[in-house]
Amino acid sequence: MDGSVVWKEEMLFDGLGKSGFVVPLDANPSKEKTNSGPSPMELVALSLAACTAMDVISILQKKREKVSAFEVKIHADRTAEYPKVFTHAALEYIFSGQALSEDAIVRSIELSVEKYCPVYTMLAQVFPIDLRYTIFEIEDSGAPRVVAQGTYTPHGLE
16 A cells, blocks of 8 residues: 655645545644644544444445444543553444344454454554444334443454
């Protein structure tokens, strides 16, 4: 994979990858003048969430699960001292739909983190990543109701 970052001003850069999309990167989110994009560490965290989310939804679509909404939240802890690396992360998978199979959801998470997601595989070698899920059933009234919650622990970490 090839790419580049081009300095624009202060700590603002444009990142350009093989896809051709420009991603603004900014290391001064507190400065009003730039504050034009996520920091590189934000992108690492978001890449982790996005990588596994794409796997999970793809697998569930193939299983014909009726997912109407899906979100992966990430929380990542960092050291206080430089280089301020991640020390722990938690991913929370949140599903909404009708008659969603908890077994299918757990299996999709398993396949993502144990087989398909390179970002998870790479980062899990450096710091622990907790995996939780919540499944909401959408009632006829449109109101969500929690029908299942749980955790997934990858094989070898049990």
